[in-house]
Amino acid sequence: MFAYKSFLFTPGNNAKRMEKALSAGADVLIFDLEDAVAISEKANARNTITGCLELPRSCKVYVRINGLETNFWHDDLIMAVQHGADGVMLPKAEDDEQIKFIDKFLTELESKQGKSPIDLIPLVESARGVILAFNIACAAKRVSRLAFGALDYTMDIETSFSGEGTEIFYARSHLVNASRAAGILPPVDTVFPGIKDQDGFERDLLIAKQLGMFGKLLIHPNQIEATNRVFSPSEEEIEWARRILAAFEAAEAAGQGVVQVDGKMVDYPVADRARRILSQVDRN
Ligand SMILES: CC(C)(COP(=O)(O)OP(=O)(O)OC[C@H]1O[C@@H](n2cnc3c(N)ncnc32)[C@H](O)[C@@H]1OP(=O)(O)O)[C@@H](O)C(=O)NCCC(=O)NCCSC(=O)C[C@@](O)(CC(=O)O)C(=O)O
Ligand SMILES: [Mg+2]
Numbered sequence: 324m325f326a327y328k329s330f331l332f333t334p335g336n337n338a339k340r341m342e343k344a345l346s347a348g349a350d351v352l353i354f355d356l357e358d359a360v361a362i363s364e365k366a367n368a369r370n371t372i373t374g375c376l377e378l379p380r381s382c383k384v385y386v387r388i389n390g391l392e393t394n395f396w397h398d399d400l401i402m403a404v405q406h407g408a409d410g411v412m413l414p415k416a417e418d419d420e421q422i423k424f425i426d427k428f429l430t431e432l433e434s435k436q437g438k439s440p441i442d443l444i445p446l447v448e449s450a451r452g453v454i455l456a457f458n459i460a461c462a463a464k465r466v467s468r469l470a471f472g473a474l475d476y477t478m479d480i481e482t483s484f485s486g487e488g489t490e491i492f493y494a495r496s497h498l499v500n501a502s503r504a505a506g507i508l509p510p511v512d513t514v515f516p517g518i519k520d521q522d523g524f525e526r527d528l529l530i531a532k533q534l535g536m537f538g539k540l541l542i543h544p545n546q547i548e549a550t551n552r553v554f555s556p557s558e559e560e561i562e563w564a565r566r567i568l569a570a571f572e573a574a575e576a577a578g579q580g581v582v583q584v585d586g587k588m589v590d591y592p593v594a595d596r597a598r599r600i601l602s603q604v605d606r607n
Contacts, residue, residue, distance in 0.1 A: 325606065326508050327351045327383065328554035330470070331541045334359035335368035335386070341375040347544040348551070351383040356399050357390065357414045365395050369402050376406040385410040385444065391421055400425070404432050404441060412470065416445030418455045422462035429465070440465050444511070448472030449479045453494045460505035469498050470540055473513035486515065486523050488530045499535035509537035518543040528553040556600045564597035571597075 327350035333341045335354045344352050354375060360368045372386060386408045388399035392415065403411050413425055422445060433440060443465045447456055453476070460469055473491045477484045488495070491513070498510040512531035515524045524546055528539060532553055539550045556564070567584055571594040574582035581590040 326468075326537050327511075328538045329541055329547050329550040330385070330511055330538060331544065331547060332359060332387070332514070335372045336360050336364045338371050338375060341372070342378060344544070345375075345378060345380050345382065345384075348547045349382060349541065349544075350538075350551070351385055351409075352380075353385045353387050353412055353540070354408075355387045356395065357387050365389065369395075369398060373402055373406050376408060383409040385412055385442070387412040387414060387446070390415040391424070397428075400428060401432065404429065404436060404438055407438075408441060410442030410444060410467075412444045412446050414446045414472070415449065415452070415475070416447050416459055416469075417449060417451045419458035419462035421445075422459055422466060426463035426465060442467050444468055444470050446470045446472050447494075447498060447510075448475035450476070452476075453497050456498050456501035457504055460501050460507050466507060468508035468510060469502055470511040471495060471498050471513045471536070472540075474516065476513075484516065486517060486520070486527065488527065492534075495531065495534050495536060503535075509535055511538040511540055512536040514540045514542050515546070516542065518545065521545070521549070525549050525553070556604055560600050561604055564600040567597040568594060568601070 329349040330351045330353055331344055331347060331349035332353045332355050333344045335356045341354055354372045356365060356368050376384060386399065386403040388403065388411055389395035400411065416422065425443065429441060443463065445459050445466060447453055447459065447469050452459065456469060460466060471494065473484055476494055477490055482490045502508065502510050515527045517523050528549060531539065538554055541547060541550060567589055570582055570584045571589050581588060
């Protein structure tokens with residue numbers, strides 16, 4: 324599974340915006356049936372998304388279904404599988420039991436409809452979800468990665484979303500650690516609500532990247548460019564990786580497992596990081 328960088332949410336009852344989003348440059352669109360759609364609009368949004376899923380597309384399209392605590396999730400899932408969504412996002416993901424339940428439902432639905440398995444991204448956005456993140460990540464093979472929802476999470480832990488990252492430092496790091504331990508892709512970071520605060524947004528991207536998260540949930544097209552840029556290797560990183568690998572491979576050929584480059588020690592983990600950067604360049 325490829326590690327996508329930019330995931331743009333678009334409300335599922337707005338056909339014009341969903342259609343436009345298809346060419347906005349995000350790796351993934353998330354047509355939303357949950358918190359961006361009023362209760363009275365849920366059935367209309369499901370029909371509107373059905374139409375948009377039929378449109379030709381060069382990006383992936385996921386559907387954020389309603390949570391298992393609602394009466395909507397069942398029809399949401401059937402629509403997503405029936406109309407060829409590339410993945411589904413489960414909001415308010417709290418534990419592995421939920422994931423196993425969804426996985427079983429999807430497996431039965433896919434075999435009935437002769438469809439291949441759809442990707443599942445649990446959106447972790449509560450204290451319980453964070454503490455059980457490892458169990459959630461291991462609960463089904465179709466879970467490619469976790470996503471973090473800080474707006475609901477900060478409400479759940481009775482604080483507020485500062486935009487500086489202080490109050491979500493632990494949750495972000497815990498999701499990174501749980502994902503690595505479970506052997507799945509790094510988690511996708513939370514939305515940043517300040518759609519006019521480009522500097523704050525870019526700072527938030529860099530903090531998330533440094534903590535080991537990869538990719539970001541977005542709420543506006545003007546957040547796509549910075550996200551794709553920050554989560555792609557920079558020219559400096561590519562040049563550094565090439566230099567490190569050349570020096571390390573020469574040292575290794577001479578029977579050494581460690582060498583100094585630019586005044587810093589380079590051993591296997593550093594060389595592996597350089598290889599990972601260059602392999603991401605090839606994939607991009
Ligand atoms: C905020 C606002 C209403 C502002 O609208 P405005 O109209 O004032 O924006 P403008 O700047 O005037 O738009 C300029 C041009 O961009 C187009 N355009 C704007 N937004 C677009 C878009 N999203 N998709 C495609 N196109 C778009 C627009 O159509 C126009 O196109 P055009 O007319 O052609 O020029 C709008 O952005 C919006 O609805 N955002 C998505 C909100 C959403 O999905 N929330 C749920 C997911 S988060 C969540 O649930 C939290 C979480 O669960 C998860 C977590 O945290 O990670 C948690 O718990 O934490
Ligand atoms: Mg939420």
